[in-house]
Amino acid sequence: MFELLGIPPQVLMGQLLLGLINGSFYAVLSLGLAVIFGLLNIINFAHGALYMAGAFVAWMLLNYFGIGYWPALVLAPLIVGALGIILERTMLSRLYHLDHLYGLLLTFGLALIIQGLFRNYYGISGLPYQIPDVLSGGQNLGFMFLPNYRAWVVVASIVVCLGTWFMIEKTRLGAYLRAATENPTLVGAFGVNVPIMIMLTYGFGVALAGFAGVLAAPIYSVNPIMGEQLIIVVFAVVVIGGMGSIMGAIITGYMLGIVEGLTRVIYPEGSAVVIFVIMAIVLMIKPEGLFGRPV
Amino acid sequence: MFRKLAISSAALAAMTGAPAMAQDIAVKLGVLNDRSGIYADLSGEGSVVAARMAVEDFKAAEKGMKVEIISADHQNKPDIGSNITRQWFDVEGVNAILDVPTSSVALAVADIAAEKNGVLLDSGAGSTSLTREQCRPTTIHWTYDTAALANGTGAAMTKAGGKKWFFLTADYAFGHSLEDNTTKVVEANGGEVVGQVNVPFPTQDFSSFLLQAQGSGADVIGLANAGGDTVNAIKQASEFGITQAGQKLAALLMFTNDVHALGAQTAQGLSLTEAFYWDQNDDTRAWSKRFMETHGAMPNMVQAGVYSSTMAYLEAVKELGSAEDGKAVVAKMKEMDINDPLFGKVTIRGDGRALHNMYLFEVKTPEESTGEWDLYKEISSITGEEAFLPMLEECDFTKK
Numbered sequence: 091m092f093e094l095l096g097i098p099p100q101v102l103m104g105q106l107l108l109g110l111i112n113g114s115f116y117a118v119l120s121l122g123l124a125v126i127f128g129l130l131n132i133i134n135f136a137h138g139a140l141y142m143a144g145a146f147v148a149w150m151l152l153n154y155f156g157i158g159y160w161p162a163l164v165l166a167p168l169i170v171g172a173l174g175i176i177l178e179r180t181m182l183s184r185l186y187h188l189d190h191l192y193g194l195l196l197t198f199g200l201a202l203i204i205q206g207l208f209r210n211y212y213g214i215s216g217l218p219y220q221i222p223d224v225l226s227g228g229q230n231l232g233f234m235f236l237p238n239y240r241a242w243v244v245v246a247s248i249v250v251c252l253g254t255w256f257m258i259e260k261t262r263l264g265a266y267l268r269a270a271t272e273n274p275t276l277v278g279a280f281g282v283n284v285p286i287m288i289m290l291t292y293g294f295g296v297a298l299a300g301f302a303g304v305l306a307a308p309i310y311s312v313n314p315i316m317g318e319q320l321i322i323v324v325f326a327v328v329v330i331g332g333m334g335s336i337m338g339a340i341i342t343g344y345m346l347g348i349v350e351g352l353t354r355v356i357y358p359e360g361s362a363v364v365i366f367v368i369m370a371i372v373l374m375i376k377p378e379g380l381f382g383r384p385v
Numbered sequence: 386m387f388r389k390l391a392i393s394s395a396a397l398a399a400m401t402g403a404p405a406m407a408q409d410i411a412v413k414l415g416v417l418n419d420r421s422g423i424y425a426d427l428s429g430e431g432s433v434v435a436a437r438m439a440v441e442d443f444k445a446a447e448k449g450m451k452v453e454i455i456s457a458d459h460q461n462k463p464d465i466g467s468n469i470t471r472q473w474f475d476v477e478g479v480n481a482i483l484d485v486p487t488s489s490v491a492l493a494v495a496d497i498a499a500e501k502n503g504v505l506l507d508s509g510a511g512s513t514s515l516t517r518e519q520c521r522p523t524t525i526h527w528t529y530d531t532a533a534l535a536n537g538t539g540a541a542m543t544k545a546g547g548k549k550w551f552f553l554t555a556d557y558a559f560g561h562s563l564e565d566n567t568t569k570v571v572e573a574n575g576g577e578v579v580g581q582v583n584v585p586f587p588t589q590d591f592s593s594f595l596l597q598a599q600g601s602g603a604d605v606i607g608l609a610n611a612g613g614d615t616v617n618a619i620k621q622a623s624e625f626g627i628t629q630a631g632q633k634l635a636a637l638l639m640f641t642n643d644v645h646a647l648g649a650q651t652a653q654g655l656s657l658t659e660a661f662y663w664d665q666n667d668d669t670r671a672w673s674k675r676f677m678e679t680h681g682a683m684p685n686m687v688q689a690g691v692y693s694s695t696m697a698y699l700e701a702v703k704e705l706g707s708a709e710d711g712k713a714v715v716a717k718m719k720e721m722d723i724n725d726p727l728f729g730k731v732t733i734r735g736d737g738r739a740l741h742n743m744y745l746f747e748v749k750t751p752e753e754s755t756g757e758w759d760l761y762k763e764i765s766s767i768t769g770e771e772a773f774l775p776m777l778e779e780c781d782f783t784k785k
Contacts, residue, residue: 101600108592213682215426216616218648221624228626234596237624309624310589311616311646315423319589354593359556361593362585 100233105351107231111240113347114247115302119320120327120339121251122298125258128334129271129291132182132193138321139201140296144170144303145312146208149217159222163304170300171293178292183285201318208314216313243305250301251340258336267291326369332382342380410450412708414440414695415479417469417494418509420458423587423612424486426642426682428509430456432484432691434680438672439695448703455479459490466490467497474501480708481506481698484691488512488559495524504711506698508690511559511638513566513774516738520780523711524737525698525718528690529660531563531638533772537658537743538635539570541765542605547633551603552581553594553618555610560586563609563637579603584610591618592625599627611638616646623651641685641760649754658745661686661727662761665744668726683758693725694739719783732769735781740769 119141126134147166151157157165177200185192221239228237258264267287270277274284303317310316331342346365353361372380416436418428433456445452455477459466466485473479474497482498485491486509498505499521507515508528515526543550550571554560560583568578580601582594595618598606606627608618615636622634636643639657663673663683672692676684684692701717702708715737723731728741746761754760 101596104596105593108590108596111592112590209421209425213426213642214423214613215642215646216613218646218651220648220650228624235599235626235630237626239624240592309621311613311620313613313646315613316589319587351593355597358582358584358594362588 101355102352104234105355106348107234107236109348109351110344111244111347112350113344114244115306115320115343116324116327116347117251117340117343118247118298118302118305119324120331120343121254121336122295122302123324123328124331124334124336124339125254125298126292126295127328128336129267130182130288130295131186131190131271132197132292133190134292134295135194135197135321136177136201136204137197137296137299137324138317138319139204140170140174140317141299141303141306141320142208142314142317143173143204144300145219145307145310145316146212146217146303146314147300148304148307149219149312152219159304159308163301166304167297167300170303171297174296175289175293178289182292183289186288201321205314205318212314214313214315216311216316219307219312221308239308243309246305247302250298251343254298255336255340323365326365330365330369330372330379332379335379335381335383338379338381410702410706410708412445412450412452412481412699412702413477413479414452414454414481414483415469415473415477416454416456416483416691417459417466417473417490418456418484418486419461420456422461424461424509427612427640427685427687428484428486428691431676431680431682431684431688432508434676435684435688435692436483436695438676438679439692439699443696443699445699450699450703452699459485459487461487461490463489463493467493470494470497471501474498474503480504480702480711481714483695484509484687486510486687488514491515492519495519495521498523498711502711504698504714506691506694508694509687512562516734516736516780517774517777520736520777520782522737522782523715525694525715525733525739526737527694527739528686529658529743530738530773531559532566532774533660533743534637534658535563535566535570536772537745537767538637538656539567539607540574540767541658541745542633542635542656543571543574543576547605547635548576549579549601549603550576550605550607550635551579551598551601552607552609553591553598554581554583555586555614556583557586559611560584560609564607567607567609567637584614586610587612587614589617591621594618595622595625595627599625599630599632603632605633605635607635607637609637612643615639616643619647619655620651628654640687641683641758644748644760645683645758648757649749649751649760652748652760653750655748656745656764657748658743659686659761660741660743661689662744662746662763663689664759664761665763672727689727693723693727693731696725697721697723697731697733716783734776735783736776737780737782738773738776740773742766742768743772 144166148162151162225239270284278284331338353364416433419425420429440452457469481504483506488510491510495505505524507526511531513530513532552564554564636657644652701714719733731741733739744766745764
């Protein structure tokens with residue numbers, strides 16, 4: 091095999107695979123943001139906090155109720171989604187007629203409150219959450235040791251991403267949703283309950299964040315600031331992909347995960363900023379994002 | 386009128402006379418640390434609890450001292466820490482500042498304390514500069530520093546056969562200083578450093594860097610980072626089968642609460658150096674149990690250091706009869722032979738460095754551990770003279 095920039099091929103393969111794994115988190119999170127922005131026009135800054143809440147809910151289910159990883163994978167997103175629906179009904183729904191900025195400020199404030207509450211009750215050090223037994227261990231691929239759990243993360247996230255894309259772009263329900271955001275009055279006149287549809291969309295978007303949180307719990311430290319650290323990167327992913335573009339968010343998520351992974355070998359110091367550099371370049375050349383529609 | 390007032394106040398003084406006379410040494414302590422950020426668990430409210438316990442155990446009221454404790458959040462920012470410090474010394478009449486994790490803040494506070502003739506009793510910060518490049522006659526550095534950690538973990542692991550080291554270094558001043566200190570110790574013990582990678586701070590995902598460390602063929606992977614970064618690195622090293630494949634992890638700065646966050650399952654076998662562990666002897670167990678009852682978590686060495694340094698400080702103030710002259714109190718503390726329930730025998734060197742034993746611990750396996758806080762077994766101990774760097778001549782304030 092070829093050698094790229096002095097990196098042996100097995101290292102390169104390993105890093106590509108790792109990039110794909112990290113990209114999975116970016117993809118699921120940016121997908122949720124893209125769905126919410128595309129259909130509700132809300133810039134959901136509370137997304138990181140709800141991702142963190144997903145991980146914490148999984149931990150609580152295990153420690154308070156003895157409910158393990160697999161049921162938590164379904165229950166935690168539902169609980170986080172329900173929380174999202176409450177937030178949408180009681181607060182966000184009052185802001186739809188206002189500028190984007192109000193939604194951004196509200197969700198940013200909510201994020202700080204949610205984080206603060208968790209920090210107050212659970213401290214900052216984080217909580218342990220073990221990998222489920224079925225997925226512990228790993229495979230030796232020759233060029234690297236691939237933990238089974240990471241392989242599962244990639245598979246699960248690809249399935250969820252494609253499923254979401256399919257539902258929104260190819261089904262009748264998705265068509266209603268898209269129509270409802272284009273012209274809510276007209277769709278309402280056809281007998282579709284638009285507010286409920288919007289509410290469920292928000293619930294679904296944040297449930298995706300909760301799902302990513304549960305996926306992350308066994309590999310990252312479950313702590314109140316886990317979302318805060320990730321959310322800025324995820325926003326950059328959404329901007330690069332094009333605000334509101336579902337497929338754009340998915341592809342960009344995986345792609346940037348890989349770019350970041352490669353940077354970690356070539357110039358590790360730069361791996362924290364590479365995504366933002368790309369964002370700046372994309373904004374200069376194609377301000378609507380790689381997959382966005384021209385404004 | 387005036388006479389009447391004088392008589393009545395005299396009568397009042399006579400009535401409350403004894404306690405009023407006895408309480409003439411007023412001491413105000415300020416616990417300055419991180420109460421909301423990444424170091425909130427290792428210092429935070431726990432340090433305030435520890436300081437209160439010290440005042441209680443010292444029986445300050447019975448000894449005629451009136452001790453007041455206040456606290457504030459420096460948010461790990463030197464500018465915020467400096468502002469609070471100045472306000473405490475200038476307006477609030479604080480005599481000594483306790484804890485102060487985050488080296489950049491501690492160094493800023495040390496300068497102000499020297500300028501105002503207050504005292505800095507530092508427990509949470511790790512920089513050796515506090516008693517070296519920026520030594521001050523009003524600073525006492527109680528619990529640990531990066532050199533002691535490097536000496537403890539670095540020397541022990543190299544001697545035990547870990548000759549080849551690879552560092553994952555948090556890319557900021559603290560990480561680099563920890564790496565440098567440890568490199569020197571590793572090389573002095575016949576080891577070598579086969580590689581290192583500068584990891585952006587903070588980082589969630591260490592898998593790329595761990596894979597590079599794995600590929601380097603090193604015996605030991607040194608984690609020159611702290612807090613959540615260390616926790617994530619260890620969690621992921623276990624996931625990628627690095628420790629199982631025979632490479633050892635050395636956490637160069639880690640506290641009991643970090644190990645607790647990981648759980649014995651993930652952290653088992655990890656080596657680390659600390660100055661204090663709650664389950665060392667009857668004294669530490671008794672004290673820690675009381676701490677646990679108030680705070681809800683076991684104490685770590687930083688919080689224990691706040692307790693012990695406060696005890697020593699109050700003793701010095703009692704002997705001097707005043708807390709006003711910070712320089713004099715610190716000089717007095719340097720003369721004392723301290724026999725501390727938590728740290729054992731402690732002497733304070735001319736540069737303000739407290740010398741006490743440091744311990745190398747290994748994290749127990751889940752089978753060995755009998756409870757969520759039963760985490761360490763002691764492997765070895767080194768004396769303060771071995772652990773800490775030798776004193777710089779120009780920093781010996783007892784000679785000036």
